[in-house]
Amino acid sequence: MTLPVSVQNASKSFGDVVAVDDVTLDLRAGECLGMLGPNGAGKSTLLSLLLGLRRPTAGRVLLFGGDPGDPAFRQRVGSTPQRSAVPEALRAREALEIVSAHYVTPTPVDDIIDEFGLGEVARKQCGSLSGGWQRRLAVAMAFVGTPSLVVLDEPTTGLDVEARTTLWDALRARHAAGCTIIVTSHHLEEIEALAQRVVVMDGGRVLADDDLPAVLARVSRRRVALRADVRQLESLDAASDVRASDDGRATVLTADADAFVRELVASGIPFSDLAVRGATLEEAFLTITKGSER
Numbered sequence: 001m002t003l004p005v006s007v008q009n010a011s012k013s014f015g016d017v018v019a020v021d022d023v024t025l026d027l028r029a030g031e032c033l034g035m036l037g038p039n040g041a042g043k044s045t046l047l048s049l050l051l052g053l054r055r056p057t058a059g060r061v062l063l064f065g066g067d068p069g070d071p072a073f074r075q076r077v078g079s080t081p082q083r084s085a086v087p088e089a090l091r092a093r094e095a096l097e098i099v100s101a102h103y104v105t106p107t108p109v110d111d112i113i114d115e116f117g118l119g120e121v122a123r124k125q126c127g128s129l130s131g132g133w134q135r136r137l138a139v140a141m142a143f144v145g146t147p148s149l150v151v152l153d154e155p156t157t158g159l160d161v162e163a164r165t166t167l168w169d170a171l172r173a174r175h176a177a178g179c180t181i182i183v184t185s186h187h188l189e190e191i192e193a194l195a196q197r198v199v200v201m202d203g204g205r206v207l208a209d210d211d212l213p214a215v216l217a218r219v220s221r222r223r224v225a226l227r228a229d230v231r232q233l234e235s236l237d238a239a240s241d242v243r244a245s246d247d248g249r250a251t252v253l254t255a256d257a258d259a260f261v262r263e264l265v266a267s268g269i270p271f272s273d274l275a276v277r278g279a280t281l282e283e284a285f286l287t288i289t290k291g292s293e294r
């Protein structure tokens with residue numbers, strides 16, 4: 001069966017900057033792939049290669065077995081750009097209708113409005129909508145053509161919790177109906193909510209490509225701050241990264257804060273002022289990035 005996406009040793013440079021560096025990646029029909037990585041990791045550039053917006057400097061990218069720039073293949077793909085670009089003077093419904101006219105088998109606009117919870121803004125001009133509503137509309141536009149592959153670059157950036165949940169539900173329903181999805185995000189919880197497979201990128205390269213539980217098992221998801229001797233903390237098995245903070249405390253990244261605290265207490269290392277919080281995405285993926293450097 002033809003793969004929706006096949007990236008074969010693809011690279012893309014902008015002058016001296018290698019934005020995508022020898023990436024190989026196949027996406028099977030019906031997968032939901034989450035793509036994570038810090039700013040500048042190369043995610044958007046890779047997506048632009050898949051969408052035929054840019055050509056690789058080296059290697060090959062195939063969309064449904066053909067050239068991503070070919071309109072016949074692009075009919076089967078929906079995408080939302082990172083920055084919302086909706087026509088300001090049109091009403092939301094009109095904007096959806098215009099997009100719909102470009103496709104051979106569009107989903108009825110009324111269905112899209114229901115699916116993405118756009119009823120209350122359908123008659124409003126796009127330019128008058130808040131950033132969050134514009135974002136929802138832009139994501140809905142990606143689905144108007146009844147695509148078999150959808151590429152979403154940070155779909156819920158700027159959305160409140162309720163809007164994000166509505167959007168996640170809609171994406172999960174499309175995925176359950178057979179749509180293949182690629183989604184990038186800066187939020188680990190977004191990838192957890194949507195994806196079964198996760199690719200972690202940094203420096204243009206793929207550092208991890210595995211199913212969600214396997215990738216989560218490799219990342220340090222909690223950050224523990226405490227006053228203690230940094231060298232002594234480094235000897236603990238549950239501490240994957242230990243640093244001295246500017247405020248005189250030590251910061252420990254760990255996959256399991258409970259296990260770390262148990263080990264710390266059992267070790268007898270003196271400590272005080274301990275606080276635990278979720279790691280940021282960049283912190284969480286330090287573990288994988290450091291592993292690749294080694």
Ligand SMILES: Nc1ncnc2c1ncn2[C@@H]1O[C@H](COP(=O)(O)OP(=O)(O)OP(=O)(O)O)[C@@H](O)[C@H]1O
Nearest residue numbers: 014017018019037038039040041042043044045046
């Ligand atoms: N048009 C361009 N011209 C020059 N350099 C570029 C261009 N587009 C991207 N880059 C560079 O390529 C690298 C990868 O950028 P890219 O936007 O693909 O990363 P990203 O992972 O999508 O980041 P973010 O999460 O911030 O969107 C960065 O160093 C960026 O500065």
